[in-house]
Amino acid sequence: MKIPGGMLLSGIALDRSSAIPLYRQLYLQVRKQILEGRLPGGTRLPSTRTLCKELALSRITLLNAFDQLTAEGFLAPRTGAGTYVSDEWEGRDAAADAPRKPPRLSSLSQAVHSLRSEHFGGVSYDAWAADCPTSFLPSHPAYDAFPMPVWKRLVDRHLRKPNKAQLGYGELKGLQRLRESIVEYVFDARGIDCSPDQVVITSGAQQAFNLLGMLLLNPGDSVWMEDPGHIAARIAFQALGCQLVPLRIDDQGLDVQQGLRECPEARLAFTTPSRQHPLGTTMSYARRQELIDWAGRGQGWIVEDDCDSEFRYVGRPLPALHAMDPWQKVIYVGTFSKVLYPSLRLGYVILPEALVEPFCAIRAVMDRSPSTLHQATTADFMQDGHFLGHIRRMRTLYQARQASLVESLQRHLGGFLRVAPVEAGLHLMGWLDQAVDDDALARGLAEHQVYTYALRDYCIRRYLPPGLLLGFAATPEEQAEQRVQEFASALRSLGYLR
Ligand SMILES: Cc1ncc(COP(=O)(O)O)c(C=O)c1O
Missing domain, CATH: 1.10.10.10 (Winged helix-like DNA-binding domain superfamily/Winged helix DNA-binding domain)
Structure with a gap:
């Protein structure tokens, strides 16, 4: 031719x-x-x-x-x-x-894809103006207040002497020094008494949830989930073919009695007792006891997601559920995503001894272990005394940021949103009138660069009024007024306010 x-x-x-x-x-x-x-x-x-x-x-x-x-x-x-x-x-x-046919995907992939793929599309900050804040984005800590010079010095310390410990494959459970630091920290801060051999470092809490699901659950197994609750964990269990048993949240936390009525034989309960995600309730002592009794009596495991217990502004934190468990049925999952930063991708799981080896075997197949450099830097940050100081500073900062955002929101948007200070965490709940579609509202606001999450996303069943999750950690006090005015003007453009 x-x-x-x-x-x-x-x-x-x-x-x-x-x-x-x-x-x-x-x-x-x-x-x-x-x-x-x-x-x-x-x-x-x-x-x-x-x-x-x-x-x-x-x-x-x-x-x-x-x-x-x-x-x-x-x-x-x-x-x-x-x-x-x-x-x-x-x-x-x-x-x-030829028309391109979609690739043939596994059932697991299809499940994840159809469940909430847009939630995991990832955020591209490229499209955001340089000064576009993560203002109301829940789950984001204050990047502007991260002690980068200290962090950089610690990273450099390791980069100066490259060796196999830094650049080779790391220990399967994670760096021993980091695991020791975590053991010390959770003992002091969360009342957990465990050995470094029970701690496994994961790539964020999310990997821990997935690995625990693979370790403990078969398709068809029932899982108690908080409703509303942590979306990413819910999808991880759903994708494995589990049946979710949505349990309501009341002013004491997860409704254990509902679980006992509807599905006492569940294999696992997923819970956020120190700050219910997203509502912010602290699980009462009595509820904790009920939950632990359920697990102790039967075959159920409890996964305790303790992602941001460091940020409590009112009262003393209750010890972790793990610390109250005499049966070794509570699996504790922690993360550095909130207390340091999410792209670090470091989390940890504290396992009963009998689960350590099987968990590590699955972990090895998935991806060995997270970056040793970051694990070593985090261990230094903890051992050199920066960690506790950073937490203290951030707690004070977030408390002040929350106060100024609540004040501005109440003043400018009090007629549209009901907000009250939260005892813990990094976001407020903004409650809306029953007639408002929170999902459509959050999508509309995002088009005006006002980033919030709709409560509906977190709900399995609808029994709560609509609401928005409004992050406060990333909004400096002096910017609160301006951000809220931008929020108000977006609401006016969208026709929600006159
Ligand atoms: C309730 C909850 N648990 C855990 C995490 C942390 O996930 P990761 O450690 O994978 O960043 C998040 C993140 O936003 C969360 O909202």
Whole structure:
């Protein structure tokens, strides 16, 4: 097949100001045309003379590109007959034109995809203006207040002496020094008495939830979930084929009696006792006892998600559920995402001894262990005394940020949203009138760069009024007024306020 020179030439655009040499640009573009089927196998290319003339290239540049394409099997020169696209690329044109079928996915992948794929689309901050704040985004700590100079010094300390401990595969359970620091911290702060051998470092709490699901649950098993509750954990269990048993939250936390009535044989209960996510309730002592009794009597495990217990502004924190459990049925999951920063991807799980080895086996298959450099830096940060100081400073900062945001919200938006200070955590609940669709509202606000989460997303069944989760940690006090005014003006543009 001979093609007119124009067909190849029209697809070639060389950039003479680029740092990429011309022969390489030509090579890449011809290769792309062949791979995409636009130059099918058997196509005869225009003569080198025509190509040199039309593309204003020297012969040596052209031959350099063609030699490489020939060596890689894309082109086949035929003596005395010109240069052809190799026959093996025949039929590519048909493939390229055929409608692309969606790939065949596993049931697990389909489940995750259909459940809430948009929730996990990830956030691209590229589209945000440089000063666009994470203002109302729940779950984000104050990046502006992170002690980067100290962190950098600690990272540098390790980078200066690269060795196998830093750059090789890390210990399967995670760095021993970090596990020791965690043991000391959870003993002092959460009343948990455990050994470093029971601690396994994970890639954030989310990996711990997935691994625990794989470790303990079979398809069809029932799982008590807080309703409303942590979306990502819920999806992890659902994707494994588990049946969710949504349990209401009242002023004492998870309704254990409802669980006992509806599904006493559940295999696992997922709970956030220190600060119910997202409502903010602290689970009462009596409820904790009921929950632990349920697990102790039967086959059930409790997964305690303690993601931000550090940030409590009122009263003393109750000890972790784990600290009250005489049966070794509570599995504690902690994370550095809130107390340090989420992209660190460091979490940890404190396991009953009998689960440590099976958990590590699954962990090894998934991805070995998180970056040793970050584990070592975090261990230094804890051991050198920065960690507790950072928590204290952030607690004070968040308390002040919460107060100024609540004040501005009540003053400007009191007629639209009901907000009250929270005892713990990084976000407020903004309660709305029954008629408002919180999901549509959150989507509308996001179009105006006001980022909130709708309560509806967190709910399995609807029994609560609509609401928005409003993060306060990332809004400096002096910006609260302006951010709330932007919020109000977005509401006006969307027709919610006059
Ligand atoms: C309730 C809850 N648990 C745990 C996490 C932490 O997840 P990770 O450690 O994977 O960042 C989050 C994150 O937002 C959360 O909201």
